[in-house]
Amino acid sequence: MKLAKLIAFLRNRLKPVVRICAAVLLLLIVGDLFLVDKASAHTDTERLPAFWALFGLIGCVLIIILSKWYGQAGILRREDYYEAPSTREPED
Amino acid sequence: MSNGFWLHPALILLLGSLVLFLVPARLKKGYLLLVPLLVFVRILTLAKGTFGSVSFLDWGLIFGRVDELSLVFGYIMALMCLLSTLYGMHVKDNAQHAAAWTYAAGSLGAIYAGDFITLFLFLELMAFSSVFLVWFRGRPESLGAGYRYLLVHVFGGLALLGGMVLHCKAQGTWAFGQLDVHHPTPAIYLILISFILNAAVPPLHAWLPDAYAEATFNGSVFLCAFTTKTAVYALCRGFAGMEILVPLGVIMALYGVVYAVLENDCRRLLAYHIISQVGFMVAGVGLGTHMAINGACAHAFAHILYKGLLFMGCGSVLYMTGQSKFTELGGLWQKMPWTFVFTLIGGLSISAFPLFSGFVSKSMIVAAGFEEHKLWAGFLLMLASVGTFLHTGLKVPYFIWFGKNRPKPEVWARAAEPPGNMLAAMTLTSFLCIFIGCYTPYLYKMLPFPEEALQYQPYTAYHVSETLQVLLFTALGFFWLIKKIQPEALISLDWDWFYRMAGRGFLWLARKPIQLADTFVGELYRLAGLLPLMLTASLAGRFDNTMIDGLVDGLAETVRGLGRRLRLAQRAQMQQNLAFAFAVAALLIVAFILFINR
Numbered sequence: 001m002k003l004a005k006l007i008a009f010l011r012n013r014l015k016p017v018v019r020i021c022a023a024v025l026l027l028l029i030v031g032d033l034f035l036v037d038k039a040s041a042h043t044d045t046e047r048l049p050a051f052w053a054l055f056g057l058i059g060c061v062l063i064i065i066l067s068k069w070y071g072q073a074g075i076l077r078r079e080d081y082y083e084a085p086s087t088r089e090p091e092d
Numbered sequence: 093m094s095n096g097f098w099l100h101p102a103l104i105l106l107l108g109s110l111v112l113f114l115v116p117a118r119l120k121k122g123y124l125l126l127v128p129l130l131v132f133v134r135i136l137t138l139a140k141g142t143f144g145s146v147s148f149l150d151w152g153l154i155f156g157r158v159d160e161l162s163l164v165f166g167y168i169m170a171l172m173c174l175l176s177t178l179y180g181m182h183v184k185d186n187a188q189h190a191a192a193w194t195y196a197a198g199s200l201g202a203i204y205a206g207d208f209i210t211l212f213l214f215l216e217l218m219a220f221s222s223v224f225l226v227w228f229r230g231r232p233e234s235l236g237a238g239y240r241y242l243l244v245h246v247f248g249g250l251a252l253l254g255g256m257v258l259h260c261k262a263q264g265t266w267a268f269g270q271l272d273v274h275h276p277t278p279a280i281y282l283i284l285i286s287f288i289l290n291a292a293v294p295p296l297h298a299w300l301p302d303a304y305a306e307a308t309f310n311g312s313v314f315l316c317a318f319t320t321k322t323a324v325y326a327l328c329r330g331f332a333g334m335e336i337l338v339p340l341g342v343i344m345a346l347y348g349v350v351y352a353v354l355e356n357d358c359r360r361l362l363a364y365h366i367i368s369q370v371g372f373m374v375a376g377v378g379l380g381t382h383m384a385i386n387g388a389c390a391h392a393f394a395h396i397l398y399k400g401l402l403f404m405g406c407g408s409v410l411y412m413t414g415q416s417k418f419t420e421l422g423g424l425w426q427k428m429p430w431t432f433v434f435t436l437i438g439g440l441s442i443s444a445f446p447l448f449s450g451f452v453s454k455s456m457i458v459a460a461g462f463e464e465h466k467l468w469a470g471f472l473l474m475l476a477s478v479g480t481f482l483h484t485g486l487k488v489p490y491f492i493w494f495g496k497n498r499p500k501p502e503v504w505a506r507a508a509e510p511p512g513n514m515l516a517a518m519t520l521t522s523f524l525c526i527f528i529g530c531y532t533p534y535l536y537k538m539l540p541f542p543e544e545a546l547q548y549q550p551y552t553a554y555h556v557s558e559t560l561q562v563l564l565f566t567a568l569g570f571f572w573l574i575k576k577i578q579p580e581a582l583i584s585l586d587w588d589w590f591y592r593m594a595g596r597g598f599l600w601l602a603r604k605p606i607q608l609a610d611t612f613v614g615e616l617y618r619l620a621g622l623l624p625l626m627l628t629a630s631l632a633g634r635f636d637n638t639m640i641d642g643l644v645d646g647l648a649e650t651v652r653g654l655g656r657r658l659r660l661a662q663r664a665q666m667q668q669n670l671a672f673a674f675a676v677a678a679l680l681i682v683a684f685i686l687f688i689n690r
Contacts (some may be wrong), residue, residue, distance in 0.1 A: 042462035060569030067353035
C-alpha cells in the first residue's frame, strides 16, 4: 500500500501541488511564445500566441456547456425511464 | 478442393473452446493461457500470400488472405485475446471463455477472409457468440440489451448479405477488396451500411453503449476490442478514400464526447468514447491517403490496448464493488490505488499524451487531415481530443478514485485490489501502452505502408508543445467547471429510444387490440367449431391409431416417440435454446473448415 501512502502524501500537500501545476501551465505558454519553432504548423491560425492552450481551455468549456444544454433539452431522464410504467417509483 | 492444409488461427481458438469443456479443473488456467498463446505464435509465423482457397459449389472461398493489412489487425486481435483471457482467467464458467474465444475467432476469420461469403460467415459468428458475453451477466437488463444487440446486428448482417449478393451479380466475383468508392452503387452502399453499423457510426451506434455497459466485467474487455475494430479493418480494406466517411468520422468523434459528458455509468462512458475514437479511424479511412490509412491502423492497434486497459480498470471496480456508476463510487484511491494507476495510464494513452500510445497514432490521422487541406476535420478532431481527455483522462479517474466518497458502507467494505491475474493483465497492457508511445518503430513497422510510417516523426517540439497545451489547459477547464459535471443519477436517451419504443408499441398492439380480437375469435371458434370437431377427431384418431396405423406399419407412433425425445433437448429459456443452436452451428463450421482443408 505504498502507492496509497504516496497519494495521501500528495493530497495532504494540495497547495504546493496546485502551484507546481500552475507553474507547468505557465511554462507551456512561455515555451509556446519564445522557444517552440512553429514552422511545422499546418495553418497560420496555429501560429497565434498560445493558440492551442486557448483551444484546449475554450474547447473544454464549450463541450461541457453545450453538452449540458443538450442533456437538459430532454435527453437526460430518470434511471427507470425504460422500465414498464407499473414498476416505476412515483415521481418526487 | 483446396490447395493444402493451412492452419487458420481462428481454428485453434474454435477447437480450443470446444476442448475447454473436457480440460480438468487443475489444468484449466494453464490451458486458458496456452490456447491464445498458440494463436498469437501462429500469427507471428504467418507468411504473406493467399492460403486456404476453397472451391465450394461455384464459389471461390479464401480463408487466408495474409497481407500487410490483415497481418497488423490479426496481430493485435490475437494479442488482445491473450490479455483479455488472462484478465478473466479466474472465471470458472467454461461457457464464458468459449463464447469469448469463438467471438475472437470470428474476428480473426473475418480479418483473413478474402471473399464476401467467408467475411459474412465470420462476422455473423462474431455477432452470435458475442451476445453471450452480455447475457452471461445475468441481469434482466442484460437480457434485453443482448436481444437488442442481436437484432441490430442481424439487420447489419442482412444489409451485408443483400449488398454482397448484388455486388457479386454485377461484378461476377465474391472477392472482397477495394471497392469503387468514387462511383458507389446501391450494393456498395448496403455493404457500407453493414460495416458502419459494426463500427457504430451514428445513428447506427446505440447498440454499443447499450450492450457493452451491460456485459460481464471481462466480457466488455473482449467486446471493446473486436467488433468495431474488425469493422475498421473491413472499411480500410474496401472503402479507403470514400469521402463521406470523413464527415461521418468527425461526427462520431464529437458525438461520443457529448454523450460522455452526460454519462453517469463509467462503462457506458467508455463505450461512448469507443464511438469517439473509432470516429478518428473512420475519418482516416475516408481521407484514404497512405498516411491516413497508416494512422487508422495504428490508432486501431493502440486503441484496442488502451480501451481494453480502461475497461479492465472499470471492470475491476465493478467486479470488486459491484458498482459502475459515479454516483455510487468515489474516494477509492485508498482501496484500489494500483487499479487507479492502470486506468490512468489507459486515460493518458487515449488522450494522446506524449510517451503514451495514442500520441503516436492519433496524430497521424489529424496530420493527414491537415495535409489533405481538410482543416475543419483537423480542428474538429482536435476538439474531440479535448473531450477525450476531459472524460476518460479526468472524469473517470476523478469520480471513481477521488471526488466525494459516495460508496455505501457495504460497498466500501468490499472494495479492494482485484485478483492477481487481473492486475497482471493490466500491468502488461499498461506496459504495451507506454512501450508503443516510447518506441515508435515497434508499431510503425507493422503498418500497411511501413516506409511512410517510419518517416513520420510524432516527437517534434511543436507537436509535443501543441498536445501538452491542449491537454493541460483542458485539465484547467475541468477543475474550473468541476461543479457543473458532478455526476447525476440519470440516463441519457439515445437512438435506441426509437426501437425500444417501437418494440413497446408493438407489444401494446399485440397485447391490446390484437389479443382482444384474437380472444373474441378464439372463443367463438371454440364454442361453435372446436368442441364438435374435437369430438369427431378423437373418434377418428382412435380408429386411425388402433385400426390403420396399428395394422399397417406403426409410422405415426414412431414419429410421436421421436418428437418426445427431441422435446427433451429443449430448455426453458430462449437463450439456452439459442446457445444450443449456436454450438451446433459452431461445430458445423469447424467440421466444414476441417473438411475443406483436407
